[in-house]
Structure formats: C-alpha cells, structure tokens
Amino acid sequence: MKAVQFEEHGGREVIEYGEFPDPDPDRDEVLVDVKAGALNHLDIWTRKGLPGIDLEMPHIPGSDCAGVVEEVGEDVTRFEEGDRVALSAGVGDNRMDDPTLDPKFHIIGEHVRGVHSEYAAIPEDNLVPVPEGVDWEVAAAAPLVFQTAWRMLIHRGELQAGEDVLVLGASGGVGHAAVQVAAHAGATVYATASTEEKLEYAEEIGADHTINYEEEDFSRAIREETDGAGVDMVVDHVGAATWDESLKSLAKGGRIVTCGATTGPNPDAGLNRMFWNQLSVIGSTMATPEQTEEALELVWDGTFEPEIGEVLPMSETARAHEIIEEREDFGKVVVVPDSEL
Template structure:
C-alpha cells in the first residue's frame, strides 16, 4: 500500500507518500480501506516529535493521522459487531480498559491513554488496521470527507462544552480560534446548546464563517485585544465560559475574559503549554479551570449522531491527495482558511 510517513522528526520535508507494508490485523482489529483522512494540529506536533507531556518515542517509519473513514475490508476473529462492507470512521482514543478510570466509565483519563496517529501508527494510508472498538458506523449518504473530518474535533468540543464546562442555555461563551477544527466545532455546539457565542479569528473572512455557523459576536484578534473587547461587549461582566486551545499566547487574556465564577476549558496548547498565570485573579474571582481530552464512547456516539443528521457540519477548508501531505501540514501550521483539511489516498482520486 501507499502511506504518508516519516522516518525522522522534523519540518514538513520529512513527509513522504511511499510504499509501506500492508497492515496485518490482530484478533480484535479491523482492516479498513481508507477513503479519506483528515488533519489536526496534533499531526504537526507528532511530526515534530512533540507529545502533550514529553517528546514522542515512535517506531519509525511512522504513519501519522488520527482521523479517517472508509470501508471494512476484513475483520479479526474476535470481532462481532462489524463485517466486510461496513462504512466506518475512526475514533482515535486508545484506553487500557481495566484501570480505575476505565472501570468507572471514563477511558479519556485512562492511566495508559494513547491516541492513534500520535503514539501508535496512524491512518493516513490506503489501508489501516484499527481496533474494532475504535470504529464508529457511518450511515449511507454521509460523504467520506465529512465522516473523516468530524470525529476527533467534534468529540473533543462536545466533551469540553457539554461534559466538562457544563455549558447551559442562556450562558455566554468565548471560543478562541474559531476557524480551526476544535474551534469551529465548539461554535456550532455552543449555538446548539443555546448559549450566546463570542468567537475570535484572525481575518474578517474567517469571522464571517464563524458567524455563519452560529457565532453571535466576532472579534478579530489581530486587530483587537480580545479581553478588552469582551469587557466592552459585556459591560465589564465577562463571559461564563472560555474555550482556550491556544495556550501560552492567550491564557492570561482568557482568564481576564471570564465573569466571576467563570470557567475556562482547555484541550490543548498550540502556542505553548507553560503560560504565566495570575493566581490572584483565579482565587479572587473564584474561577474554575477544566482540562479535557477527546471523548468517551458515549460522547462520541452522541455528537456524531448529530453530525450524521446534519445538525453539525464539519467545514472543509481544502481537500488534497495524500501525496501532497506536506501542503496539508502547511495549511494547518500557517492557519490558512476555515475548518478541516482532508487528504484522500491518491488511488481514490
């Protein structure tokens, strides 16, 4: 088969689209004929060798990619709920299944939690071996690009807003980086819940997209200090919830944007994970900080059902052949456009 791959960490020029041994499936795995994959900022960090808590130690060559959709080609001996011909999408979180957190029903806090594409071989390839429990059914009529682009960002945003921050109808929320994958999913979910949605982006074009998918108020963060803009828009009250997946560059402003008793929820730190923090602000205003990673199987099912029904729409900023993976990574790194970047195996074009 052909696969996107790299044999060393580094810049985009380490990426190749070349021959790779066909995967062999274990008893609990499924062989998927990949029809489309999608990128996340996670793919850039993985290529660079940077994990959330430490540098990655990967078996090389490594195939990146946490998002993909396709058709079941073969199932392992212990797999019962899937069969050849089924349409499926990948949900990338891997859990041990037996630690205290898995037993309590929240594998996202698993002691050995890993992500397909980051810690183990990914799915940006013509064929992929995936544990059966990491595959979700895709109904007929759902485009492969949509099926590939939705799972990681929509489950992440759903858990952040619904489970962790417990966003309520009528509350106000600020979504940073609304043009990115998680950001544009969070805007739609917040609007669906019935919150008043503020969104930031770097260009007026991106802000128009954000308004189109549910943002009530938009802020160009290249032209305005977003914390000051929130103060002005809310008569110095602040918002109830801030979604911050940016990190170091925005953290203090995120805290400053909160109302008393407000909550900030984070799933990542694309500009760095060690910001300065005004602890006085946190305790005096009784702020709450929530971390969040991906979603539980139940959360994945809940949000993807709404995607398949058309309630939520993953916006596709560009679709490219996998042989142009370097360009796909560039779009993510340079924050070009709005929404997700999709890659298609060259053999499917």
C-alpha cells in the same frame, strides 16, 4: 500499500508518501480501505516530536479517517465486510470522573501508528458506523474535533443554555466545532478569528458576536460587549499566546475549558486573577464512546456541519501541514489516497 510516513522528527520536509508494508489485522482489529483522512494540530506536533513519546519509526501519522471494511479479525462482532466506518482515535478510558482511569490511554496517530494510508488495521472498539449518504470527507473530518468539543463543553464544562461562552480560534478544527456545540446548547456565543472571512463564517455557524483578534485585544472587546461582566466560559485550545487574555475575559466564578495548547503549554498561570475571581480551569481530552456517539449523531443528521477547507491527495500531505501551520484556511484539511482520485 502507500502511506504518509516519516522516519525522523523535523520540518515538513521529513514527510514522504511511499510504499509501506500492508497491515495485518489482529483478532480484534478491522482492516479498513481508507477513502479519506483528515489532519489535526496534533499531526504537526507529532511530526515535530512530542516530549515523552517515543514513536516507532517510520511513523504513519493521522488520527482521523473513514473508509470501508475490507476484512475483520476473528473476534470482531460489530462490523462486517463492506460496512462504512470512521475512526475514533482514543484508546482506553480517559474519563476523569471514573476512578478506574486508564493510565495507558493513548491516541492512534499520536502515540502509535496512524491511519493516513491506503489501508489501516484498527481496533474494533475505535470504529464508529457511518450512515449511507455521508460524504467520506465529512466522515473523516468530523470525529476528533466534534467529540472533543462535545465532551469539553457539554460534559466537562457543563455549559448551560443562557450562558455566555467565548470560543477562541473559531474557524479552526476544534474551534468551529465548539461554536456549533455552544450554539446548539443555547449559549450566547462570542468568537475570535483573524480575518473578516473567518469571522463571517463563525457567524454563519452560530456565533452571536465576533472579534478580530488581529485588530483588538479580545479581552477588552469582551468586557465592552458584556458591560464589564465577562463571559461564563472560555474555550481556549491555543495556550500560551492567549491564556492571560482568556483569564481577563472571564466573569467572576467563570471557567476555562482547554483541550490543547497550540502556541505552547506553559503560560503565566495568573494565579492572582484565578483565586481572586474564583475561576476554574478544566482540562479535557477526546471523549468516551457514548459521548462520541452523541456528537456524531448530530453530525450525521446535519445538525453539525464540519467545514472542509481543503481536500488534497495524500502525496501532498506536506502541503496540508503547511496550510495548518500558516493558518492559510479555515475548517479541516482532508487528504485522500492518491489511488482514490
């Protein structure tokens, strides 16, 4: 088969698309004929190299895909040949409310070989059914960002109807999912983006107020919009570049929920503001199977709509990385095996 792969960490030049041994599914795995995959920021970080993660090389990236079951292992009971499926990439139990939290929790594509290839052998427990009529691009683009946003806002952040929530980077993968989740929950949604086109899109998917962070400090704009009160929740997956302004945007007793730090993980903590205003910081990663099902049911029925910014052949995955790194487009970037085009 052909697969996206790299043999060392580095810039986009390390990405290749070429021959790779066909996967041989274990007893509890399903061999999937991949029809589409989607990229996330974690693909960029994995390519560059994440501290503490020693990947088997060559590494196949990719934590989102959808396709057709080609073969099932002897112990597989939930799927059979011909079923339509999508990947839910978290392996193990990552629930912070469970004292049996799995210390071996990891993510397919980030810690182990991923799914941006013509075929992928995937554990049965990491697959979700995809209804007929759902486009492959949508099925590939939805799982990671919508389950992440759903758990982050609804289960970890406990967002309530009537609250004010600020979503940073509202046109990106997790950002555009978070706007839709927050609007669905009945919150008043404030959203930031860098261009008028992206701001208009944020309004189309549920934002009530938008802020161009290239033209003004979003914390100042939030104070003006809320008569100095601030918002109840900030969804910050950006990190170091936005942390201080995120804290300034919160009302007393407010909370930040975060699932990532694309601009760096070590901002000034702002402890004085945190304790004085009695703020909470809530971390969240991926979702449980039940939470993933909750979120994806709302994708499959059309309540939530993943935005597909670009569809490229897998042989142009380096270009897909460039689009994400340079923030050239909004929504998800999807890659399709060249053999499917």
